[in-house]
Amino acid sequence: MFNSTGNNFGAGVIQFKDVQESNYLVLNARLTVDSSAAAYLAAEELEIYVPDLTIGRSTVCGVVCQYKDRGVSYGSAYVYDAGTVLKSWVKDKNTIVIEKLPEFDNRGELTIWIQAMYCQLNQGWNTVRGTKTRLTFTDPNRYTFWTSDSICVIFQKWVFLHAQIDSVSWDAGDADFEVTVQGLPTDIDAEVPMMMSVSYGNDNLGGVNASKIEAGVWSIKGEDRSMGFRNTSNKPFMFAYLVRDI
């Protein structure tokens, strides 16, 4: 765990969970950004300043960015939260960079989830192959059905997670979802963004909602769930490198 020492877009201190090896990092952080702040608008790239990292540069990876779009239309509340993946990399030992896209300018408060691996190339040896663990989701209310591409690959200090919903029952309405996940280590405690094909408020971006994984249970509040959850012809999914609490 470490804290940022500064940034160029006007945010406060950012707390990171980390796994730092000599040739790669797994970093987890959640930060909020005021996309109408002068510092944000002036920045060409978002730079987060941090204490010495174990690596001095990295390849590009993906982090998830979301803005909230919620309101009431014809007496009904709507959630059109939208977002996509931004590129991120380690620029030097003390700087993590996040790409800035004009699509997010003046969108109010942005949430960025860093749940990524920052790796390096030409490290002397090739990729070390892992073994996948298939995830089993038990939803007592049978609101959600998950695809067989829902897997994790477990390492001693971190886990790679990919999970996607095949369909959501119409019975679900605005109910909260709480689903037991078998196969995922129970020492994962993280807010993980769920990405969807549509937000219904922005044609260029997908829908993005925060969900929670804690003690082997995945959950999301009904009031925080986008309409995009129902568009299951394109699967809602999670993609994250998560630091284990060990």
Added chain:
Amino acid sequence: MIALPSIAFGGFSGSAKDVTARQVGGRSILTVRAWPTGPTTNAQVVRRASLTKISKSWQRLSSDQRRDWDRLAETNSGQSVLGQRAVISGLNLYVRLNANRVMAGEALLSDAPSSNVAVPNVFYSQVVMTPELVVFNGIKHESAPLKLVVKMSGSQSAGISNGWSKTVIISSEVEDDWGEADMTKLYLKTIGVEPTPGQKVFIEAYWLDTSTGFTGQVYKDSVLCTGESSYVPRMKVTMDNVVPEESHVSSFDVDYSTNAPVLYFDAICLGHSNVASSEVVLDKALPAAQIGSSLVLGRGMGDTGKIKPQSYLVYMNNVSGATKMTFAQRGGEYTKPTEVFGPGVLYTN
């Protein structure tokens, strides 16, 4: 009558036959006219024309600009001669720095740089020199605007201990690829013949700050060419390995050299038919230990402006001596084309 210049009497200056005497900064300097030892190369012609052009452009500077160059020159010295610090004029500094910039493909700098920022020294761990491979490895990376200038000689007798005067510029804008710089093609293009086993190649390398034209210290090295090398270039596949008629990508770079549980993807998937996937057939089979599946992030980049998030399952198999990678779209909305990027954990089922 010829008045022979003599350094015994300060104040002499002028030329006599092939000897020129001049006074610089209170020092008497004698130079002997150098005569070319071989035919002029195209690169030399271009370089001399460039120097002439840069010198002439000095006249177009404003008096303030020239004064700034003179001031900068006062704080910079030329090459030390006989232990004395040589003086360099504003014009000479202007030509020297701009010649460096032009060599690196940059435009002429009219305004003098604000100061001389230290340029780091070159460090690398290995030069692989065989007739088939000229590769620098373990280069300590320096970020832009620094570029590596590499000069090399043709093959020289192994007994020669000082052959750096034979070096010519192989490249003035080497950007190491994660510490590795493959100079094989550039060497062959410049020198004309591949290195000869048992013979020596002389090397000079230095960093060039392309923003100012200042250079770092020249690192001199020499390497004996061997018939073959145990060096194995790192494992990666690029567009050069893609069989175009059986593939659906417009750019493709998959690198296995992470020494971590991931491989690194950087590709643009075009898709094909009505299937939400892109296939890539390679011109070779990858080692069995590197065959598996992976999941990687994607982002739409179509003309419609859609930059939607996606996930892709990448599965690989070896068939008939070639590896086939299938990028099968999974999460999110399928968009053509999509850039697929970042690390993906490699796993077996």
